[in-house]
Amino acid sequence: MITVNDLTKIYNKGKKNEVYALRDVSLRIEDGESVCIMGKSGSGKSTLLHMLGGLDKPDSGQIFFDEQEITALPETPLSVFRRENIGYVFQSYHLIPELTVRANIKLPAFLADKELSDWYFDSLVEQLDLKDRLSHLPSQLSGGQQQRCAIARALINRPKVILCDEPTGNLDSASAETVKKVLFALQKLYRPILVIVTHDADFTVLADRTIRIADGAICEEGCT
Numbered sequence: 762m763i764t765v766n767d768l769t770k771i772y773n774k775g776k777k778n779e780v781y782a783l784r785d786v787s788l789r790i791e792d793g794e795s796v797c798i799m800g801k802s803g804s805g806k807s808t809l810l811h812m813l814g815g816l817d818k819p820d821s822g823q824i825f826f827d828e829q830e831i832t833a834l835p836e837t838p839l840s841v842f843r844r845e846n847i848g849y850v851f852q853s854y855h856l857i858p859e860l861t862v863r864a865n866i867k868l869p870a871f872l873a874d875k876e877l878s879d880w881y882f883d884s885l886v887e888q889l890d891l892k893d894r895l896s897h898l899p900s901q902l903s904g905g906q907q908q909r910c911a912i913a914r915a916l917i918n919r920p921k922v923i924l925c926d927e928p929t930g931n932l933d934s935a936s937a938e939t940v941k942k943v944l945f946a947l948q949k950l951y952r953p954i955l956v957i958v959t960h961d962a963d964f965t966v967l968a969d970r971t972i973r974i975a976d977g978a979i980c981e982e983g984c985t
Protein backbone atom coordinates (compact mmCIF):
# COMPACT_ATOMS: atom_id res chain seq x y z
CA MET A 762 0.00 0.00 0.00
CA ILE A 763 1.15 3.53 -0.80
CA THR A 764 0.19 6.30 1.60
CA VAL A 765 0.75 9.94 0.73
CA ASN A 766 0.33 12.51 3.49
CA ASP A 767 0.03 16.25 2.86
CA LEU A 768 2.54 16.34 0.04
CA THR A 769 3.65 19.79 -1.08
CA LYS A 770 6.16 20.58 -3.81
CA ILE A 771 7.32 24.08 -4.59
CA TYR A 772 9.63 24.80 -7.52
CA ASN A 773 11.91 27.87 -7.32
CA LYS A 774 10.94 28.36 -3.70
CA GLY A 775 11.28 31.93 -2.45
CA LYS A 776 11.99 33.25 -5.94
CA LYS A 777 9.82 35.40 -8.15
CA ASN A 778 8.91 32.43 -10.33
CA GLU A 779 7.87 30.23 -7.40
CA VAL A 780 5.36 27.50 -8.39
CA TYR A 781 3.25 25.40 -6.02
CA ALA A 782 3.23 22.22 -8.13
CA LEU A 783 1.53 20.18 -5.38
CA ARG A 784 -0.46 21.47 -2.41
CA ASP A 785 -1.21 19.19 0.52
CA VAL A 786 -1.92 16.12 -1.57
CA SER A 787 -3.03 13.08 0.43
CA LEU A 788 -4.04 9.75 -1.01
CA ARG A 789 -3.87 6.01 -0.50
CA ILE A 790 -3.37 3.29 -3.08
CA GLU A 791 -4.04 -0.31 -2.09
CA ASP A 792 -1.93 -3.29 -3.15
CA GLY A 793 -2.90 -4.54 -6.59
CA GLU A 794 -4.86 -1.39 -7.42
CA SER A 795 -4.70 0.40 -10.77
CA VAL A 796 -5.12 4.17 -10.59
CA CYS A 797 -5.37 6.72 -13.34
CA ILE A 798 -4.33 10.32 -12.60
CA MET A 799 -5.89 12.92 -14.85
CA GLY A 800 -5.73 16.69 -15.03
CA LYS A 801 -4.85 19.54 -17.35
CA SER A 802 -1.34 20.19 -18.52
CA GLY A 803 0.62 21.85 -15.71
CA SER A 804 -1.72 20.58 -12.97
CA GLY A 805 1.06 18.66 -11.19
CA LYS A 806 0.59 15.10 -12.48
CA SER A 807 4.21 14.44 -13.41
CA THR A 808 5.41 16.08 -10.22
CA LEU A 809 3.21 13.73 -8.19
CA LEU A 810 4.46 10.72 -10.15
CA HIS A 811 8.09 11.77 -9.63
CA MET A 812 7.51 12.04 -5.89
CA LEU A 813 5.76 8.64 -5.78
CA GLY A 814 8.70 7.14 -7.64
CA GLY A 815 11.30 8.66 -5.33
CA LEU A 816 12.79 10.57 -8.27
CA ASP A 817 12.41 13.90 -6.49
CA LYS A 818 11.75 15.05 -2.94
CA PRO A 819 8.77 17.05 -1.71
CA ASP A 820 9.12 20.25 0.31
CA SER A 821 6.83 18.79 2.95
CA GLY A 822 4.72 15.73 3.54
CA GLN A 823 5.49 12.02 3.48
CA ILE A 824 5.17 9.02 1.22
CA PHE A 825 5.06 5.51 2.69
CA PHE A 826 5.36 2.21 0.85
CA ASP A 827 3.77 -0.07 3.43
CA GLU A 828 5.62 0.88 6.63
CA GLN A 829 8.64 2.38 4.92
CA GLU A 830 8.83 6.15 4.53
CA ILE A 831 10.59 6.71 1.21
CA THR A 832 10.65 10.48 1.68
CA ALA A 833 12.96 9.89 4.67
CA LEU A 834 15.50 7.77 2.76
CA PRO A 835 18.91 9.21 1.84
CA GLU A 836 19.84 9.02 -1.87
CA THR A 837 21.78 5.73 -1.83
CA PRO A 838 19.21 3.52 -0.06
CA LEU A 839 16.52 5.34 -2.04
CA SER A 840 18.11 4.36 -5.34
CA VAL A 841 18.30 0.73 -4.15
CA PHE A 842 14.65 0.95 -3.12
CA ARG A 843 13.67 2.35 -6.54
CA ARG A 844 15.55 -0.35 -8.37
CA GLU A 845 13.95 -3.17 -6.42
CA ASN A 846 10.42 -1.90 -6.06
CA ILE A 847 9.46 0.47 -8.84
CA GLY A 848 9.18 0.20 -12.62
CA TYR A 849 8.89 3.34 -14.73
CA VAL A 850 7.33 3.93 -18.12
CA PHE A 851 7.73 7.38 -19.70
CA GLN A 852 6.06 9.07 -22.64
CA SER A 853 9.30 9.14 -24.64
CA TYR A 854 10.35 5.54 -23.75
CA HIS A 855 13.83 6.45 -22.39
CA LEU A 856 15.47 3.35 -23.85
CA ILE A 857 19.26 3.24 -24.14
CA PRO A 858 19.92 3.78 -27.87
CA GLU A 859 23.16 1.76 -27.97
CA LEU A 860 21.61 -1.35 -26.37
CA THR A 861 19.52 -4.00 -28.09
CA VAL A 862 15.93 -4.62 -27.04
CA ARG A 863 17.12 -7.68 -25.11
CA ALA A 864 19.78 -5.70 -23.22
CA ASN A 865 17.41 -2.79 -22.55
CA ILE A 866 14.84 -5.14 -21.03
CA LYS A 867 17.42 -6.94 -18.91
CA LEU A 868 19.22 -3.80 -17.74
CA PRO A 869 17.33 -3.30 -14.43
CA ALA A 870 17.95 -6.95 -13.49
CA PHE A 871 21.63 -6.50 -14.28
CA LEU A 872 21.85 -3.26 -12.27
CA ALA A 873 20.09 -4.87 -9.30
CA ASP A 874 22.32 -7.93 -9.63
CA LYS A 875 19.17 -10.05 -9.70
CA GLU A 876 18.88 -13.60 -10.87
CA LEU A 877 16.63 -13.46 -13.91
CA SER A 878 14.63 -16.53 -14.84
CA ASP A 879 14.61 -17.32 -18.56
CA TRP A 880 11.03 -18.37 -18.18
CA TYR A 881 9.95 -14.96 -16.87
CA PHE A 882 11.96 -13.07 -19.51
CA ASP A 883 10.52 -15.24 -22.29
CA SER A 884 6.97 -14.89 -21.08
CA LEU A 885 7.25 -11.07 -20.83
CA VAL A 886 8.71 -10.89 -24.32
CA GLU A 887 5.98 -13.17 -25.61
CA GLN A 888 3.18 -11.15 -24.01
CA LEU A 889 4.64 -7.90 -25.31
CA ASP A 890 5.12 -9.38 -28.78
CA LEU A 891 8.84 -8.54 -28.95
CA LYS A 892 10.17 -12.03 -29.65
CA ASP A 893 11.47 -11.26 -33.11
CA ARG A 894 12.78 -7.82 -32.17
CA LEU A 895 15.22 -8.78 -29.39
CA SER A 896 18.37 -8.12 -31.40
CA HIS A 897 17.15 -4.79 -32.77
CA LEU A 898 18.19 -1.37 -31.52
CA PRO A 899 15.48 1.01 -30.29
CA SER A 900 15.93 3.19 -33.40
CA GLN A 901 14.87 0.19 -35.50
CA LEU A 902 11.51 -0.10 -33.72
CA SER A 903 8.18 1.65 -34.07
CA GLY A 904 6.98 3.84 -31.22
CA GLY A 905 4.60 1.15 -30.01
CA GLN A 906 7.37 -1.47 -30.01
CA GLN A 907 9.68 0.89 -28.12
CA GLN A 908 7.01 1.49 -25.50
CA ARG A 909 6.38 -2.27 -25.19
CA CYS A 910 10.11 -2.72 -24.68
CA ALA A 911 9.99 -0.04 -21.96
CA ILE A 912 7.08 -1.90 -20.32
CA ALA A 913 9.05 -5.17 -20.33
CA ARG A 914 11.98 -3.32 -18.77
CA ALA A 915 9.68 -1.81 -16.12
CA LEU A 916 8.41 -5.28 -15.19
CA ILE A 917 11.65 -7.26 -15.35
CA ASN A 918 12.43 -7.04 -11.61
CA ARG A 919 8.80 -7.82 -10.72
CA PRO A 920 8.36 -4.46 -8.98
CA LYS A 921 5.57 -3.82 -6.49
CA VAL A 922 4.71 -0.60 -8.29
CA ILE A 923 4.62 0.48 -11.94
CA LEU A 924 4.49 4.22 -12.63
CA CYS A 925 3.61 5.46 -16.10
CA ASP A 926 3.74 9.08 -17.28
CA GLU A 927 1.61 9.55 -20.42
CA PRO A 928 2.54 6.08 -21.71
CA THR A 929 0.50 6.51 -24.90
CA GLY A 930 1.26 10.21 -25.38
CA ASN A 931 3.54 9.69 -28.38
CA LEU A 932 1.67 6.82 -30.01
CA ASP A 933 -0.81 6.56 -32.87
CA SER A 934 -4.21 5.27 -31.82
CA ALA A 935 -3.64 1.64 -32.89
CA SER A 936 -0.33 1.36 -30.99
CA ALA A 937 -1.85 3.17 -28.03
CA GLU A 938 -4.65 0.63 -27.98
CA THR A 939 -2.18 -2.27 -27.88
CA VAL A 940 -0.11 -0.65 -25.14
CA LYS A 941 -3.19 -0.02 -23.00
CA LYS A 942 -4.42 -3.58 -23.39
CA VAL A 943 -1.09 -5.20 -22.62
CA LEU A 944 -0.36 -2.92 -19.67
CA PHE A 945 -3.59 -3.89 -17.95
CA ALA A 946 -3.27 -7.56 -18.92
CA LEU A 947 0.17 -7.65 -17.28
CA GLN A 948 -1.14 -5.79 -14.26
CA LYS A 949 -3.87 -8.38 -13.80
CA LEU A 950 -1.31 -11.16 -14.11
CA TYR A 951 1.42 -9.85 -11.79
CA ARG A 952 -0.73 -7.52 -9.65
CA PRO A 953 1.65 -4.60 -9.09
CA ILE A 954 0.15 -1.28 -8.10
CA LEU A 955 -0.23 0.55 -11.42
CA VAL A 956 -0.32 4.35 -11.49
CA ILE A 957 -0.87 6.01 -14.87
CA VAL A 958 -0.73 9.73 -15.51
CA THR A 959 -2.61 10.39 -18.73
CA HIS A 960 -4.79 12.59 -20.88
CA ASP A 961 -6.30 9.51 -22.49
CA ALA A 962 -9.81 9.02 -21.10
CA ASP A 963 -9.80 5.33 -22.13
CA PHE A 964 -7.61 4.65 -19.11
CA THR A 965 -10.38 5.74 -16.75
CA VAL A 966 -12.44 2.78 -17.96
CA LEU A 967 -9.59 0.30 -17.57
CA ALA A 968 -8.34 1.50 -14.17
CA ASP A 969 -9.90 0.64 -10.82
CA ARG A 970 -10.03 4.32 -9.87
CA THR A 971 -9.38 7.78 -11.30
CA ILE A 972 -7.89 10.65 -9.34
CA ARG A 973 -8.26 14.13 -10.80
CA ILE A 974 -5.92 16.93 -9.98
CA ALA A 975 -6.17 20.63 -10.71
CA ASP A 976 -3.64 23.29 -9.79
CA GLY A 977 -1.64 20.91 -7.63
CA ALA A 978 -4.53 19.62 -5.55
CA ILE A 979 -6.79 16.59 -5.75
CA CYS A 980 -10.25 17.64 -6.72
CA GLU A 981 -13.48 16.16 -5.57
CA GLU A 982 -16.01 14.47 -7.83
CA GLY A 983 -17.10 16.53 -10.77
CA CYS A 984 -14.03 18.71 -11.23
CA THR A 985 -12.42 18.73 -14.66
Ligand code: ADP
Nearest residue numbers: 772773780782801802803804805806807808809
Ligand atom coordinates in the same frame (compact mmCIF):
# COMPACT_ATOMS: atom_id res chain seq x y z
P1 ADP B 1 1.70 18.05 -15.56
O1 ADP B 1 2.50 16.80 -15.59
O2 ADP B 1 0.34 17.88 -14.97
O3 ADP B 1 1.61 18.72 -16.90
P2 ADP B 1 3.89 19.10 -13.96
O4 ADP B 1 3.88 18.29 -12.72
O5 ADP B 1 4.91 18.81 -14.98
O6 ADP B 1 2.42 19.11 -14.60
O7 ADP B 1 4.05 20.63 -13.54
C1 ADP B 1 3.30 21.26 -12.50
C2 ADP B 1 3.73 22.72 -12.40
O8 ADP B 1 5.07 22.78 -11.94
C3 ADP B 1 3.69 23.47 -13.71
O9 ADP B 1 3.30 24.81 -13.44
C4 ADP B 1 5.11 23.41 -14.20
O10 ADP B 1 5.42 24.51 -15.03
C5 ADP B 1 5.90 23.45 -12.90
N1 ADP B 1 7.19 22.70 -12.99
C6 ADP B 1 7.34 21.38 -13.26
N2 ADP B 1 8.62 21.01 -13.21
C7 ADP B 1 9.32 22.14 -12.89
C8 ADP B 1 10.71 22.41 -12.69
N3 ADP B 1 11.62 21.45 -12.77
N4 ADP B 1 11.05 23.68 -12.37
C9 ADP B 1 10.11 24.65 -12.25
N5 ADP B 1 8.80 24.45 -12.44
C10 ADP B 1 8.40 23.22 -12.75
Ligand code: MG
Nearest residue numbers: 806807808926
Ligand atom coordinates in the same frame (compact mmCIF):
# COMPACT_ATOMS: atom_id res chain seq x y z
MG1 MG C 1 3.42 15.85 -17.18
